[in-house]
Amino acid sequence: MIAYLLRRILYAIPILIGVNLLTFALFFVVNTPDDMARMQLGIKRVTPEAIAKWKQQHGYDKPLLFDARAEGASKLTDTIFFEKSASMFVFDFGYSDDGRNIAREIQTRMMPSLAIALPTFFVGLFIYITFALLMTLFRATALDIAGVALCVLLMSVSGLFYIIGGQFVASKLWHWVPISGYAGGMDSIKFVVLPILIGVIGSVGASSRWYRTIFLEEIGKDYVRTARAKGLSELRVLFRHVLKNAMIPILTGVVVVIPLLFMGSLLTESFFGIPGLGSYTIDAINAQDFGVVRAMVFLGSVLYIAGLILTDISYTIVDPRVRLQ
Amino acid sequence: MMPVILWTDALIFLLIAVGLTSAWWIRQRPHLMLPWQRVAKSSVGMVSLLVLSLFVLVGLLDTLHYRVALPEKNNGQTVYSPEVLSAFDALASGLRSRTEKTYSAPLAAYLYAKESLETPDGKVLRDYPRLKFGGAHLGDPQHELVGDVVKWALMGALGGLLVGAVVITVILVSFRRKPESSDVKELRSRQGEDVVPLRRAGLRGWIPALAGMTSAGPLRALLIATLIIAALIGAVANLSTAYHVLGTDKVGQDVLYLSLKSIRTGLVIGTVTTLVMLPFALLFGIAAGYLRGWVDDAIQYVYTVLSSIPSVLLIAAAVLMMQVVIEMHGDWFQTSAARADVRLLALCMILGVTSWTGLCRLLRGETLKLREQEYIQAAQAFGVSSFRILTRHIVPNVMHIVLISVVMDFSALVLAEAVLSYVGVGVDPTTISFGTMINAARLEMGRDPMVWWALAAAFSFMLVLVLAANLFADAVRDAFDPRLNRTEGAK
Numbered sequence: 001m002i003a004y005l006l007r008r009i010l011y012a013i014p015i016l017i018g019v020n021l022l023t024f025a026l027f028f029v030v031n032t033p034d035d036m037a038r039m040q041l042g043i044k045r046v047t048p049e050a051i052a053k054w055k056q057q058h059g060y061d062k063p064l065l066f067d068a069r070a071e072g073a074s075k076l077t078d079t080i081f082f083e084k085s086a087s088m089f090v091f092d093f094g095y096s097d098d099g100r101n102i103a104r105e106i107q108t109r110m111m112p113s114l115a116i117a118l119p120t121f122f123v124g125l126f127i128y129i130t131f132a133l134l135m136t137l138f139r140a141t142a143l144d145i146a147g148v149a150l151c152v153l154l155m156s157v158s159g160l161f162y163i164i165g166g167q168f169v170a171s172k173l174w175h176w177v178p179i180s181g182y183a184g185g186m187d188s189i190k191f192v193v194l195p196i197l198i199g200v201i202g203s204v205g206a207s208s209r210w211y212r213t214i215f216l217e218e219i220g221k222d223y224v225r226t227a228r229a230k231g232l233s234e235l236r237v238l239f240r241h242v243l244k245n246a247m248i249p250i251l252t253g254v255v256v257v258i259p260l261l262f263m264g265s266l267l268t269e270s271f272f273g274i275p276g277l278g279s280y281t282i283d284a285i286n287a288q289d290f291g292v293v294r295a296m297v298f299l300g301s302v303l304y305i306a307g308l309i310l311t312d313i314s315y316t317i318v319d320p321r322v323r324l325q
Numbered sequence: 326m327m328p329v330i331l332w333t334d335a336l337i338f339l340l341i342a343v344g345l346t347s348a349w350w351i352r353q354r355p356h357l358m359l360p361w362q363r364v365a366k367s368s369v370g371m372v373s374l375l376v377l378s379l380f381v382l383v384g385l386l387d388t389l390h391y392r393v394a395l396p397e398k399n400n401g402q403t404v405y406s407p408e409v410l411s412a413f414d415a416l417a418s419g420l421r422s423r424t425e426k427t428y429s430a431p432l433a434a435y436l437y438a439k440e441s442l443e444t445p446d447g448k449v450l451r452d453y454p455r456l457k458f459g460g461a462h463l464g465d466p467q468h469e470l471v472g473d474v475v476k477w478a479l480m481g482a483l484g485g486l487l488v489g490a491v492v493i494t495v496i497l498v499s500f501r502r503k504p505e506s507s508d509v510k511e512l513r514s515r516q517g518e519d520v521v522p523l524r525r526a527g528l529r530g531w532i533p534a535l536a537g538m539t540s541a542g543p544l545r546a547l548l549i550a551t552l553i554i555a556a557l558i559g560a561v562a563n564l565s566t567a568y569h570v571l572g573t574d575k576v577g578q579d580v581l582y583l584s585l586k587s588i589r590t591g592l593v594i595g596t597v598t599t600l601v602m603l604p605f606a607l608l609f610g611i612a613a614g615y616l617r618g619w620v621d622d623a624i625q626y627v628y629t630v631l632s633s634i635p636s637v638l639l640i641a642a643a644v645l646m647m648q649v650v651i652e653m654h655g656d657w658f659q660t661s662a663a664r665a666d667v668r669l670l671a672l673c674m675i676l677g678v679t680s681w682t683g684l685c686r687l688l689r690g691e692t693l694k695l696r697e698q699e700y701i702q703a704a705q706a707f708g709v710s711s712f713r714i715l716t717r718h719i720v721p722n723v724m725h726i727v728l729i730s731v732v733m734d735f736s737a738l739v740l741a742e743a744v745l746s747y748v749g750v751g752v753d754p755t756t757i758s759f760g761t762m763i764n765a766a767r768l769e770m771g772r773d774p775m776v777w778w779a780l781a782a783a784f785s786f787m788l789v790l791v792l793a794a795n796l797f798a799d800a801v802r803d804a805f806d807p808r809l810n811r812t813e814g815a816k
Contacts, residue, residue, distance in 0.1 A: 014626065015626070015629050015630050015633060018626065018627075018630035019630055019633060019634055022630060022631075022634070023634075023642065026642050026643055026646055027642070027646065152792070152795050152796065152799070153792065155795065156736065156788055156791040156792040156795050157784075157788055157791075158740050158743050158744070158759075158763075158784060158787050158788070158791075159740065159744060160743055160744060160747055160763055160784075161784045161788075164763075164767060164770065164780065168770055172770070172771075260635070263635065266635075266637045266638070266748075267637070267744060267748065270748065281638060282641070282748065285638075285641045285642060285645055285750070286645075286749065288645065293638070293642055296638065297634055297635070297638055297639075297642075300633070300634060300635040300638060301630075301633040301634055304632075304633040304634075304635075305633060
């Protein structure tokens with residue numbers, strides 16, 4: 001098991017290098033450091049000196065990928081790519097264009113993100129699975145058909161509708177909660193309730209339908225027939241036997257997401273004005289702040305890979321037959 | 326008039342060509358026809374297909390672009406207007422040109438905002454002015470409006486019903502079903518499906534069909550749906566000649582026109598993206614699964630890298646980069662439509678890159694399974710070349726996965742466009758799309774009285790399009806998925 005984990009972690013390194021190369025290429029093949037400097041300093045009337053100074057200040061005055069003039073190993077290390085990317089592997093993210101420490105920013109912004117992402121995730125999971133089990137319980141009846149129809153309807157509605165409609169009804173019409181914003185401590189509850197609710201409702205259709213398919217696939221299997229033949233009630237069969245056996249397909253889709261919860265939801269956060277990592281990223285993209293975007297992409301990939309490894313580990317917990325080698 | 330073919334237009338034409346060719350190809354082969362006939366038996370599937378095809382019709386009309394020649398000539402050369410129009414614009418020229426000053430509610434006769442009006446006796450009065458076009462024929466809108474709207478709607482609906490009935494008759498008479506050939510019957514009976522076509526008798530004439538004497542099934546559902554839709558279209562079309570059915574937006578444009586124009590953008594995002602990504606997914610997925618070894622490793626590496634970046638981030642970063650390129654090279658494009666179009670195409674490509682990995686992984690898994698099958702091993706033993714095995718044996722057997730995932734992706738892509746445009750990394754702001762409509766309308770919710778119609782129109786059009794696409798996708802999946810046990814379903 002430990003050997004397996006070690007191998008997986010080592011395998012992550014080339015992937016992370018690839019991710020870095022990709023973001024690097026996205027930003028630099030298309031617009032050169034000169035363009036970036038011009039963007040930051042204002043497009044018109046920029047002197048070449050100002051550009052050179054900006055580049056030197058931000059460390060963009062080196063070759064991009066390969067330095068032909070340097071000697072030996074520094075051919076590769078004395079470049080923008082190496083300087084900006086190698087430090088990421090020790091989670092040193094450097095500074096954003098407005099001079100703030102990115103790592104610290106990430107630390108402070110993590111809490112609001114989690115305050116929304118975690119409840120959304122767990123409440124959602126509970127509701128989706130319950131709903132799906134109920135549909136399975138009443139399968140092939142009018143209730144089941146109505147449930148599926150509702151799911152299809154809900155998943156056909158744009159997510160923007162839930163957000164705009166929810167903000168309108170809950171904040172403007174009923175004055176339940178503030179439209180957007182955030183506060184620390186216990187005050188945060190009234191700010192996070194609406195985003196959580198909307199997050200849960202927003203994916204109830206697709207998720208419940210997906211879980212229903214999983215349960216329906218399980219229910220045709222032999223062990224279910226055996227359980228029924230023993231005289232167990234249908235409820236017991238579903239909650240005791242089917243739910244446990246459906247864990248593997250459920251975990252496959254679910255565990256991957258858990259580490260990514262740290263990243264927050266890009267959209268929800270920017271709609272509700274929550275100072276989390278998601279809105280941080282969107283702001284950085286809009287401001288063309290390469291340092292922040294690169295850090296967030298890197299963090300996202302690390303968490304995604306962690307999620308994949310966690311998924312494998314979770315298999316061994318729910319199914320003792322699975323051995324990681 | 327000069328025809329203009331934008332990049333996305335060309336791709337749509339290519340898509341249509343591919344679609345027609347494959348339809349012709351499938352028609353020749355009864356075993357490929359069978360799943361489609363199963364789709365044709367699903368009432369929900371057929372009705373949603375009808376709705377979808379109406380959307381596609383609008384989208385296609387909106388794809389035939391041209392530029393009008395200006396009356397004055399420059400050194401004997403014709404000068405064309407910088408504005409790119411489409412066949413749809415020409416058809417809906419009334420909708421397009423009848424613009425008001427600013428907002429007006431659906432079916433209103435008065436403007437949304439008060440203005441200083443001069444009364445005949447010279448006084449100045451603050452009141453809501455009459456609209457230039459909406460209900461302009463009414464003498465006293467406050468009393469006549471409701472009755473007049475009902476009258477126009479009813480007349481339109483009747484006209485629509487009449488046209489619908491005529492269309493149905495023509496279709497039923499010209500497409501009477503021929504008796505099935507014996508080999509199709511045999512195939513059907515082998516697959517455990519009903520051998521006797523249920524509705525052959527009912528198709529003899531259109532009167533029994535219309536009277537609902539055919540057995541309950543897709544045909545009856547289709548007839549009813551056609552009539553309802555025809556009545557609806559008739560009513561809306563008739564009303565829109567005298568009113569703004571869905572109101573007008575901030576600059577006085579008709580919201581109905583904007584909604585209909587948005588359809589093309591949604592369809593382009595949903596289909597061209599697929600067209601862009603499909604070759605890669607198919608090629609890489611099958612190559613990885615069949616060749617294995619270092620090819621597999623390399624391809625797996627590529628898609629793990631791509632899928633480990635959160636897709637919104639990748640899309641946002643890529644779109645912003647594209648934007649910079651387009652801004653810096655304004656001289657590449659003759660018209661602003663061409664520039665907006667390139668941005669749309671770029672968005673499709675970027676979405677294609679991010680949505681490519683899922684299908685690729687599925688195809689790789691399926692190919693890994695297939696290559697261990699006996700018939701592939703037999704082909705290998707006979708010395709059939711790898712290329713031939715791939716094209717003759719593997720590709721046809723993974724096509725159902727491709728088809729299912731393509732139709733399933735469509736609705737997700739349409740929804741994604743709205744969200745991305747809303748965040749500001751979607752289509753060009755000048756492109757009319759659901760996302761830009763919602764984006765323009767979102768601040769209007771705070772006005773008093775509330776301006777809700779543009780939002781409502783965008784969301785309803787999107788809901789109908791996506792719902793139809795989802796239901797059709799379900800019908801296709803049910804018909805093509807070999808894992809479903811069909812004999813059980815028939816009982």
